[in-house]
Amino acid sequence: MERIFRIRESSILIVAIVLIAYFEYANRDFLLTGPSLQNLSQFVAPAAIIACGEIMLMIGGEIDLSAGMVFAFAPFILHYVYAAGVPVLPATIVALLAAGAVGFINGAVTVWLSIPSFVTTLGTLFLLNGITLTISRGTPVTPPDTPLFANIMGAWGYSEILWAIGITAVMHIVLRHTRWGLHTVAAGANPIGASEAGINVNRLKIGNFIITGVFAGLTGILEGFRISSFDPLAGGNQIMFLAVAAGVIGGTSLAGGSGTIIGGLIGALVLGVLSDGFTLIGINAFLFNIILGAAILAAMLFNIHITRLRRIGAK
Amino acid sequence: MNPQASPPGGGDALRADDIIKRFGAVTALDGVSLTLGRGEILGILGDNGAGKSTLMKILTGYQPQTSGRLFINGQETALHSVDHARSLGIECVYQDLALANSLSIYHNMFLNREIVYPGPIRLLNNREMRRQAKETLDEIGVHIPSVDLPVERLSGGQRQAIAVARAVHSNAKILLLDEPLAAMGAREAGLIIDLILRLKSKGDMSIAMIMHNYAQTLEIADRIMLMQRGKVTYESAAKSTSVEELMEIVRREYRAMRAA
Numbered sequence: 001m002e003r004i005f006r007i008r009e010s011s012i013l014i015v016a017i018v019l020i021a022y023f024e025y026a027n028r029d030f031l032l033t034g035p036s037l038q039n040l041s042q043f044v045a046p047a048a049i050i051a052c053g054e055i056m057l058m059i060g061g062e063i064d065l066s067a068g069m070v071f072a073f074a075p076f077i078l079h080y081v082y083a084a085g086v087p088v089l090p091a092t093i094v095a096l097l098a099a100g101a102v103g104f105i106n107g108a109v110t111v112w113l114s115i116p117s118f119v120t121t122l123g124t125l126f127l128l129n130g131i132t133l134t135i136s137r138g139t140p141v142t143p144p145d146t147p148l149f150a151n152i153m154g155a156w157g158y159s160e161i162l163w164a165i166g167i168t169a170v171m172h173i174v175l176r177h178t179r180w181g182l183h184t185v186a187a188g189a190n191p192i193g194a195s196e197a198g199i200n201v202n203r204l205k206i207g208n209f210i211i212t213g214v215f216a217g218l219t220g221i222l223e224g225f226r227i228s229s230f231d232p233l234a235g236g237n238q239i240m241f242l243a244v245a246a247g248v249i250g251g252t253s254l255a256g257g258s259g260t261i262i263g264g265l266i267g268a269l270v271l272g273v274l275s276d277g278f279t280l281i282g283i284n285a286f287l288f289n290i291i292l293g294a295a296i297l298a299a300m301l302f303n304i305h306i307t308r309l310r311r312i313g314a315k
Numbered sequence: 316m317n318p319q320a321s322p323p324g325g326g327d328a329l330r331a332d333d334i335i336k337r338f339g340a341v342t343a344l345d346g347v348s349l350t351l352g353r354g355e356i357l358g359i360l361g362d363n364g365a366g367k368s369t370l371m372k373i374l375t376g377y378q379p380q381t382s383g384r385l386f387i388n389g390q391e392t393a394l395h396s397v398d399h400a401r402s403l404g405i406e407c408v409y410q411d412l413a414l415a416n417s418l419s420i421y422h423n424m425f426l427n428r429e430i431v432y433p434g435p436i437r438l439l440n441n442r443e444m445r446r447q448a449k450e451t452l453d454e455i456g457v458h459i460p461s462v463d464l465p466v467e468r469l470s471g472g473q474r475q476a477i478a479v480a481r482a483v484h485s486n487a488k489i490l491l492l493d494e495p496l497a498a499m500g501a502r503e504a505g506l507i508i509d510l511i512l513r514l515k516s517k518g519d520m521s522i523a524m525i526m527h528n529y530a531q532t533l534e535i536a537d538r539i540m541l542m543q544r545g546k547v548t549y550e551s552a553a554k555s556t557s558v559e560e561l562m563e564i565v566r567r568e569y570r571a572m573r574a575a
Contacts, residue, residue: 177438179429186415186426193413197427198398258417 009263011302012250016270023277030280034157041161042226043272046071046235048164049219050243051250051264052171053212058247059175060188060205061256062117064106067216067243069128071235074099074217075224076132079141088144092153096217102128103213107206117209125237136232143225154222163222164265167215172261184208188256216240245296246271270295327386328353328489328521329374329405334383336369343369344380345545349523351489356515357523358536358553360561365542367525371491374523375407376400387489404488410497412478416467420459421448423466424481451484452476456513472503476510483514490514492524496531508535529558543568 023030030036050067057064078095082088106124110117143150154160175181187194187201194201219239224230248254249270250263274295278288329351336344344366351357361367373380376394385392387403394400414423422429425444431437448462457476459469466474475495482490495511496504512535514520526532532539533553541549541564549564 173438177441179431179437179439182418182422182429182439183427185418186422189415189417190411190413193409193411193415194426196397196409196411196413199427257415 009251009260009266012263012266012270016266016273019270019273019277023273023280027277027280030277038157040272040276041158041164043275044268045160045164046219046223046239047242047246047271048265048268049167049215049222050212050239051246051268052167052261053208053215054240054243055247055250055252055259055261055264056171056175056181056184056208057117057205057212058188058244058252058254059256059259060184060208061191062110062205062208063121063244063254064103064209064212064216065118065121065237065240066102066106066124066128067121067212068236068238068240069125069132070099070102070213070216071220071223071239072232073102073128073132074220075143075230075234076136076141076232078221078224079143079230080135082144088146088149091144092221095221096214099213099217099220100210101213102217103210104206106213107209110209111202111205129236132232136230138232140229140231143228143230150225150228154225155228160222160226163218164268168261168265175259175261180204180207185257185259189258242268242271249296326353326389327351328355328388329523330386331370331374332384332386334370334373334380334385336366336373336378337381343545344373346383347542347545347547349540349547351521351523352537353521354515354518355521355538356511356536357521358532358539359523359525359542360527360529360532360539361542362565364544366545367542368493370542371407371493371525374400374491375405401485404486405491406482406485406487406489407491408475408478408482408493408495410493412474414466414474414478417465419463419465420469420477421445421462423477424448424451424462424484426481428485447484448480451480455480455483455510457510470503471499472506475499475503475507479507479510479514483520488520490520490522492522494525494527496526496528504531511535529561533558541565 020031024032031040050071054064054067074095077098078091081091081094086094102124106117106121109115110120152159154163175184183194183199184204186197187199187204191201220235223234246267247259247264248267250260250265250267252259252264271292274292275288278291283291327350331347331349334344334347335342347366347370349357359367359370372378373394374385376397376399379394385394387405392403413426415426418426421441421444425448430440430443430447432440445462452459452462457473457480459473466477469477479490479492479495492511495507499507508531511522511524515522524536533556536553539551539553539556539561540547541561548568549561
């Protein structure tokens with residue numbers, strides 16, 4: 001079991017290394033200077049953090065389309081709570097709680113009203129987008145002027161990627177070494193069987209929606225401090241789909257039942273390298289989307305095919 | 316044997332008296348009585364819709380009966396949940412086996428009863444689960460190359476064996492099997508029949524199983540009971556009946572149905 005996942009992750013890791021080698025060759029300073037590393041990590045970190053949540057959901061057979069809107073929503077909660085006189089740390093916690101509450105609503109509506117999460121979170125996507133635009137009046141604001149806190153929360157060049165690596169490590173342990181992770185896989189692979197074994201599938205799903213909401217909100221706050229602007233139009237569907245794509249490229253099945261957090265981080269790295277690399281080489285944005293789309297399809301076909309080959313090989 | 320004749324409780328592992336189950340206007344079980352002796356294998360036969368699965372769900376505590384009494388080890392008991400039934404040593408292997416395909420054999424065997432390390436984080440103790448899983452499988456004579464394999468790599472018979480092993484590991488005293496030989500080839504079925512007989516030979520386990528195939532049932536079971544439209548219409552020791560006799564009873568039923 002462990003070995004299979006290692007193999008699955010190593011195939012996408014090879015893709016990442018080849019891409020990095022290519023861009024390093026084509027563009028010299030792609031990777032090996034401080035500024036270029038920081039630049040690359042900005043492309044990688046947001047998708048990697050949100051992917052940690054989306055992967056847990058996808059393993060359980062669910063998805064959260066609203067994550068990109070939680071990303072934009074949470075910084076404004078922080079802003080208004082801070083403006084009301086609350087210190088920045090508790091204000092941030094309130095913002096994360098609000099993001100978690102959105103996740104709770106997504107999960108509760110999905111499991112208690114038996115609505116597919118695709119529909120539930122499509123609803124909250126538009127709802128939250130409207131709320132964020134309304135409370136912000138469509139105008140960006142400046143984050144709290146607290147240099148140390150800002151540096152920890154994304155302003156310092158490497159802080160965002162450190163958050164991403166730390167969260168990935170924790171979520172990897174949660175997925176592979178705790179009952180929560182094991183039950184999430186079981187619930188995705190065989191929901192009826194999992195309930196027959198006494199697992200509370202609804203509680204798991206709601207929990208994973210909350211995790212995704214909190215991560216999406218945290219990412220929005222990190223990005224806001226990084227660019228020192230809370231923008232109601234930040235994040236959005238682009239970042240949500242990048243996170244889902246990172247998970248899928250990394251080897252997580254959209255149908256549920258299997259997935260890997262480490263794979264998601266490497267998937268985000270591949271997407272980040274493509275974005276950063278093409279930007280530096282100067283490929284135009286239209287062509288970039290064509291290549292990105294093809295890369296996602298190729299990675300998915302590759303993963304499905306490899307899984308099938310392995311199964312044949314094992315017999 | 317007439318269950319009403321024996322004193323309440325007695326030496327039986329499980330006894331049901333006059334169980335009735337209604338779903339609205341539909342009567343799924345219409346006064347079913349059964350006994351399962353200690354160390355006995357009971358085969359429950361019957362067509363689809365005869366009420367076998369409903370009976371199973373009542374015995375596992377999955378749903379309550381409308382009326383009737385249940386005795387477990389001689390004690391009258393109202394089962395109020397699957398966990399409650401489990402705590403009394405009743406384990407059921409459902410037809411879908413309740414296995415998670417992508418998980419390893421040992422994780423499946425410990426599903427929702429995982430062993431964790433002490434401490435606040437409670438990480439999974441995979442080493443101990445692996446060891447105990449191997450031990451249980453060896454004990455009941457199920458040979459599988461590695462307990463690390465995901466169950467999706469196993470054959471139907473092996474998967475059934477894992478599901479049974481899970482029930483055995485959790486110290487089942489009364490094992491309920493829902494069509495354990497369904498959709499299995501002869502060799503695979505042989506594997507499970509051997510497993511069931513080995514469990515019986517341990518002496519303290521009582522097994523009730525829903526079956527479709529008369530020949531296989533008579534081969535494994537000590538006693539059989541035939542259910543038709545929510546009632547037990549025939550009951551016999553396995554060695555004093557035959558496939559022909561059972562077929563004849565069912566055939567008579569079909570003729571009566573067509574005539575009506």
